[in-house]
Amino acid sequence: MKEVLLLVVLSLAFQLTLSVSVFDSQSASLLPHAHESFNISYIQMKNAASCSYLVVISTSCSSPRYTTDQISIAFGDAYGNQIYSPRLDDPSSGTFESCSSDTFQINGPCAYQICYVYLYRSGSSGWKPDTVKINGYNGRPVTFYYNTFIPRDTWYGFDLCNNAASSYK
Template identity: 30%
Template sequence: MSQRNCTYAITVETTCTKGADTSNHVSIRFGDSSSNNILVHRLNSKRVKRLDPLEPQVLDDVPIKPFQACTIDQFEHTSKCVELPVCYLYLKLTGDDDWRPGFAQIRVLEGPHLSSNYFYFRRYLPRNVWHGVDVCDNKSPPFGLNYKRKVFD
């Protein structure tokens, strides 16, 4: 049995805060509660569209770098398919400048029911570490490490 692939439309908003933009490398990691983990090392190189947040039209005629202030960028990535809805998303900023994303969302083009809700950040990301949101209802964390959670009274 061969592993089938899916195409993911990755939408990332950069906030309008002064200094929110970045030219650093941005990586993204997302997946489902069945430990299907998708990793894109250089999201910057996968950009396909710039969306206008106020108008539904696509602004493809304007060549611009991704992750500029007040923009919504869309990227496309093909990888193995998730089996359940995407329920976690982490971003990693590698470089010297700051970046303040607003939200990110993953749409699975072959299975819209597997797409994620919006993951909200709205703060400057720490550099060189994975930072994100996990709303999966499972016992194992998204990076494949399997350990029991400790509960303190």
Template identity: 30%
Template sequence: MMKCNFGGSIIVLLIVVFLVIFPKHLAVASRVTLPLHPNEKRNCTYAITVETTCTKGADTSNHVSIRFGDSNSNDIMVNRLNSKRVRTLDPLEPQVLDDVPIKPFQTCTIDQFEHTSKCVELPVCYLYLKLTGDDDWRPGFVQIRVLEGPHLSSNYFYFRRYLPRNVWHGVDVCDNKSPPFGLN
């Protein structure tokens, strides 16, 4: 005579289900909730939004570099911003345009770029631009959004004037006394 042990079968089935389903959920949860090892650095993705004003002659084909960071000296630099363009946004209608010019920094446009680098620890509080080349450029505003931590994103940094060439020019609203990255 054969005995059926449904209790043992159910327990085995539950263990198999637990081992198959829950490790995926635990792995996802560990990425979100577990702190990093102190020596481990993580990367963040930054959405960089740049407006070029509508003033005649405000556009540029020069190289534009950007440098930004937080008051803990976490300095992020993109040597050639115009090579990492994602899309152009219409200033009046922020949806993505399909038939946009290839070249960034055209008069009366808003361009968006993405950059992945080390993460800032505090909100972005300084931003500098550097124009390298022969023509002028008049940016309107720049904003940095930290996609992994919106609370670390910057406010708008307003320029609204032609940038000097070949020098860092920008805004620092950090609370620290020393200038960022050795600027004096």
């Protein structure tokens, strides 16, 4: 009986350590996924520009040389604070060329620790981001690892807020 109890306690401790270490390092290494029900109108309603965020997006070397697609981003925290930028790209300036990094300053509502990010691609060129790093107002920088092509006309990314909420409340 003592061995079983010890095994349960060690298992719980390992799971807690694993979930805390993911957010301590602030690197989201889970696989991105599609979010079919992402509500843009809600984001636009809440988008009161009061805080500034630095977003660095690195494009993979296996992405097309350049993209003419429209790229949008939405990110936020576990408390409903959402930041949305409807168009990051500027094809004439070389934004999102392969093997490059682009930096954006995005204004939006003040959020706590950023725990989700979704990218949206509209167009036919294709685009493969490598990483998205967000320097938040009220939290530590977080990096989300994509390294996959973004599907067309779909919000695609990460939502780690269920895991993060207990760590940041």
